[in-house]
Amino acid sequence: MTKFEIRGLRADVLISEDERQEILKGVDLTINSGETHAIMGPNGSGKSTLAYAIAGHPRYEITEGEVLLDGENVLDMEVDERARAGVFLAMQYPVEVPGVSMSNFLRSSVTSVRGEAPKLRQFSKELQGAMKNLSIDAAFAARGVNEGFSGGEKKRHEILQLELLKPKVAVLDETDSGLDVDALKIVSEGINRAQADSDLGVMLITHYTRILNYVKPDFVHVFSEGRIAESGGPELADVLESEGYERFAKAGA
Template sequence: MSTLEIRDLHVSVETDQGEEKPILRGIDLTINTDEIHAIMGPNGSGKSTLAYSIAGHPGYIIKQGSVKLDGEELLDKPADVRARAGLFLAMQYPVEIPGVTVSNFLRTAKTAIDGKAPRLRDWLREVKGSMKELRMSDDFLERNVNENFSGGEKKRHEILQMELLKPKFAILDETDSGLDVDALRIVSEGVNRVREANHTGLLLITHYTRILRYIKPQFVHVIVKGRVAEEGGPELAVRLEDEGYDRFLDPNEALV
């Protein structure tokens, strides 16, 4: 079993005026492999900031705290080192990479993570098997990464990466965003398949409970104004669906 431990994490961003704006104000989370943790909260509460800070995005300023994977501090390491240690981030808005095919991108990523190139025949068998499960046609491999992809194609590509790279921990930032019912089901089935096969720990960021009907968390954490406001089991997500976030918010205060 591996453990991802986040302690007293404070994160700021730089505004257009060159000032630092606090976003996270002391986050504590512990995630083990084989566990599913849902992160919920209103817009602007710091959910995506948490995801990108864990993954190593340079645009976020770590003020204090630690992020450790199996006891090893990650905050002083660049994103590629964190990825090789076992972290994976499925972005809410995956970027386009013109001129780079999906085929080249996936094999390059796998080589970087494992430190050696996979055997081509075995690799193609694995890639195409995963794509079949995700209802992706073979010609997808020759398209440029995320260029002119639909929302569903972008999210399926993220889960394809996750399945092939086999991380210890995967952070899924609003993977349900922009998906219709069929795409949501297919993507969720892919996430569950990867988690069960590799014992991956999941940090699932979402506004709504609809994805939680397919990917069932054991733990739910509500982040409001950069802090964990409440924690519980799956019943907490049901309560949030019924009641919303009003009870956490002061109507006279800004959200962050």
């Protein structure tokens, strides 16, 4: 049983050397293992900042608050330590790293997170199976990390990493954006598999309710103006679907 708690989190985006702007204005949220929390909100409300701040992106700086994984403050950890502790971020815009092959990268990553190098043959079997589940062609393993991948291919590879790394909590930042319905189904199945596999806690950041037909949330939170403006059950998503975010945008203004 894992408890992931965000308490009073405030964070700035670092725009340039002497320019910054506060984006997160006190976020509180608790995710227990096995739970799925959908974070929904208008563009620019700070959803992605929340994701990046948790992972330790260099363009953001936490100014206040804490993020606890079973009582340990992950904000005191280096970026790679956070991942090894069991926090995973599926990025909205996965980064291309030229020249580093996907298979090399995944093996290094799995080795670091599991604390020992998997046997080559075993790992290659595991990788092939995981790729097949996500309808990723085996040829991708030899390509550079995300290099020249389409948006959908990048998202599938983020979920591939989720399945291989088996974190305790996953922050999925608009994993659904830019996917057609088929790809959305494949990616959603991957998320559900990961959850069934290891009782994963999921923070599902999305702008649209579409993915919620495939990944069922236990809780829905509306994010506005850098904080959670309202929380509820799955029915809140339906309200947002029919009414939009206007009410929250106004409330914040």
